[in-house]
Amino acid sequence: MIIGIVSPALHVKSGYGIQADYLARRLAADGHQVIIFPIAGVGAGTLNIGGFTHYSGGRLAYQADALERHVHDTGAELILTLCDLAHQDANTVRRLRAAGRQVLHWVPVDCEPLSMIDEAVLHYGGGTPIAMSRFGERMLAGAGFDPLYVPHAVDAAVFAPMPAAERQELRGDQGTAGKFVIAWNGANADWLRKGQFELWQAYAAFLADYRHSILWLHTDDLEVQYDHTEDIRRLGLEKAVMPVDGHMVRTGQLDAGYMAAWYNAADVFLNTSWGEGFGVPLIEAQACGLPAIGTDCSAVTELVHGGGGWLVASEPKASPRHKRAWRAPLISGITRALGKAHHGWSRGGTAWQQRRDRARAFALAYDADAVYEQHWRPVLARAEAGEFREDGPIARSGGLRWHQDPADNRFGDRLALEHESALEPAVFRGLAEDGVFMDVGAHVGHWALRAAKRCARVIAVEANPVTAARLLENIELNGLRNVISYQLAAWDEPGELYVHNHHGGAPRDGTDQVKAEPSGVPVQAVRLDALLAGEPRIDVIKIDVEGADLHVLRGLAGVLKEHRPRLFIEDHSVHGMYEKQQLGDALTAAGYKWRDVALGYTEAVPRGEDPDAW
Numbered sequence: 001m002i003i004g005i006v007s008p009a010l011h012v013k014s015g016y017g018i019q020a021d022y023l024a025r026r027l028a029a030d031g032h033q034v035i036i037f038p039i040a041g042v043g044a045g046t047l048n049i050g051g052f053t054h055y056s057g058g059r060l061a062y063q064a065d066a067l068e069r070h071v072h073d074t075g076a077e078l079i080l081t082l083c084d085l086a087h088q089d090a091n092t093v094r095r096l097r098a099a100g101r102q103v104l105h106w107v108p109v110d111c112e113p114l115s116m117i118d119e120a121v122l123h124y125g126g127g128t129p130i131a132m133s134r135f136g137e138r139m140l141a142g143a144g145f146d147p148l149y150v151p152h153a154v155d156a157a158v159f160a161p162m163p164a165a166e167r168q169e170l171r172g173d174q175g176t177a178g179k180f181v182i183a184w185n186g187a188n189a190d191w192l193r194k195g196q197f198e199l200w201q202a203y204a205a206f207l208a209d210y211r212h213s214i215l216w217l218h219t220d221d222l223e224v225q226y227d228h229t230e231d232i233r234r235l236g237l238e239k240a241v242m243p244v245d246g247h248m249v250r251t252g253q254l255d256a257g258y259m260a261a262w263y264n265a266a267d268v269f270l271n272t273s274w275g276e277g278f279g280v281p282l283i284e285a286q287a288c289g290l291p292a293i294g295t296d297c298s299a300v301t302e303l304v305h306g307g308g309g310w311l312v313a314s315e316p317k318a319s320p321r322h323k324r325a326w327r328a329p330l331i332s333g334i335t336r337a338l339g340k341a342h343h344g345w346s347r348g349g350t351a352w353q354q355r356r357d358r359a360r361a362f363a364l365a366y367d368a369d370a371v372y373e374q375h376w377r378p379v380l381a382r383a384e385a386g387e388f389r390e391d392g393p394i395a396r397s398g399g400l401r402w403h404q405d406p407a408d409n410r411f412g413d414r415l416a417l418e419h420e421s422a423l424e425p426a427v428f429r430g431l432a433e434d435g436v437f438m439d440v441g442a443h444v445g446h447w448a449l450r451a452a453k454r455c456a457r458v459i460a461v462e463a464n465p466v467t468a469a470r471l472l473e474n475i476e477l478n479g480l481r482n483v484i485s486y487q488l489a490a491w492d493e494p495g496e497l498y499v500h501n502h503h504g505g506a507p508r509d510g511t512d513q514v515k516a517e518p519s520g521v522p523v524q525a526v527r528l529d530a531l532l533a534g535e536p537r538i539d540v541i542k543i544d545v546e547g548a549d550l551h552v553l554r555g556l557a558g559v560l561k562e563h564r565p566r567l568f569i570e571d572h573s574v575h576g577m578y579e580k581q582q583l584g585d586a587l588t589a590a591g592y593k594w595r596d597v598a599l600g601y602t603e604a605v606p607r608g609e610d611p612d613a614w
Contacts, residue, residue, distance in 0.1 A: 108277020
């Protein structure tokens with residue numbers, strides 16, 4: 001395949017640049033043609049870096065005005081983005097997918113629940129998310145997506161424990177022999193999320209009891225965004241902090257070999273940020289046999305816990321940009337964790353070596369070769385089979401996939417996504433796992449498909465033939481085998497009716513009405529009593545038929561008497577299509593009591609059979 005990777009250029013020593021480099025080399029070794037669409041590290045022009053062609057962006061950041069042209073010019077079949085989704089243009093993704101390209105987003109997730117920005121890009125772009133942590137996988141699934149999982153990786157041959165003699169010599173050269181060295185690795189451009197305020201407060205408290213300690217910082221210049229030097233002076237830490245050359249960090253002159261030695265020269269690694277999409281330094285450190293301390297949050301939890309490190313309790317903090325929450329470490333918790341680590345280090349011996357060995361053994365599961373073999377190869381096999389290529393844009397909502405019209409039709413397919421989602425508890429109230437749900441006026445399946453995930457069987461009725469065809473496509477797209485669909489109009493008498501469109505012929509319009517006037521698209525009308533004859537069970541019926549509500553209820557009289565289902569009705573009396581009293585009288589005559597659950601929505605239950613209903 002021709003694979004385009006949207007990431008930092010491969011020579012950039014950031015976490016994403018390193019991960020893109022690991023992956024690109026293994027893809028090429030497998031025979032794939034790899035092209036880089038860099039979001040950082042390249043100015044203008046087309047360059048060859050490390051054997052891979054890099055196409056620079058245009059005038060806008062993050063390839064926003066260049067990606068689509070690059071993809072078409074290079075013939076890239078699979079597009080993989082490795083950057084924050086906030087920097088992706090959902091419309092570009094939709095157009096690429098509509099043109100037959102497969103788009104995968106290797107997406108960092110660091111807040112809970114899923115960032116509203118990420119959710120919007122995934123919904124409207126329709127690309128397939130790849131979680132880089134199990135935490136991210138849970139957050140994506142909780143937002144209704146069906147994520148793949150591929151973790152970030154480490155070169156475990158480079159990031160490996162040093163022989164004890166070499167390590168001792170290195171510490172002697174840097175003047176830390178006999179001291180407890182705490183390593184911290186992170187950019188100074190994101191100081192709030194990286195928990196730098198908490199870091200300094202906790203370290204100062206720890207240092208009061210353990211004066212022979214050193215905090216070794218791997219970051220760019222200390223004054224870049226957050227002025228570390230002020231905290232260092234105020235807390236009296238000048239002799240207890242050892243920074244790496246910020247210029248060397250910022251200009252990418254410190255290679256993997258240097259970083260492996262840097263980790264080896266420390267005694268514990270500290271990562272007490274408010275959230276991490278993955279946290280590559282945590283795996284690099286542990287691959288070198290360095291135990292870790294981290295905040296009990298996001299991906300940090302699984303990486304620190306798995307390696308036998310120390311987790312710091314946290315509390316939720318607002319992430320205004322994402323409209324979600326990060327988790328800030330408790331300062332006292334960081335201090336206690338440092339104390340525990342110091343205690344283990346000072347005792348040394350077999351117990352401390354076993355802790356180092358456990359960290360190394362855990363990190364080996366993230367070795368770049370192992371990750372490629374166990375995770376990337378299965379994903380690539382699915383991509384080569386075209387599994388992520390759809391005919392037209394595909395959106396995701398409620399854990400389901402939905403075909404979408406390329407055009408922005410507010411009354412069409414998009415109603416399947418978040419429309420009326422707040423009503424879900426009311427629609428599905430009392431629906432058992434072995435129950436039967438009936439959707440009258442199913443449109444493209446907003447309620448029918450969601451019900452199929454909850455109960456044993458779903459019966460869907462949709463009059464508009466174009467919409468009913470899309471309903472079938474959505475059922476098939478999701479592999480649902482417990483939904484039966486009828487392209488019919490529910491009415492009180494059998495015969496022929498007509499579908500009337502109100503918005504200029506827009507396809508799959510959710511406001512189309514069925515009427516007796518002979519114009520529009522003809523459709524066969526049935527009494528639902530006849531359609532459902534012989535059905536052993538009907539538990540819940542949802543009715544949304546754009547004003548034909550009374551006709552449907554009259555045609556359901558036998559079903560209501562025999563099965564006594566709960567009803568959820570979109571009440572079109574609020575639009576003047578009939579009088580509310582008429583609806584109430586029809587329900588009362590059928591032996592039901594009813595209430596409005598929201599403006600325009602009515603719930604009805606059999607009178608006397610469920611005294612605790614409301």
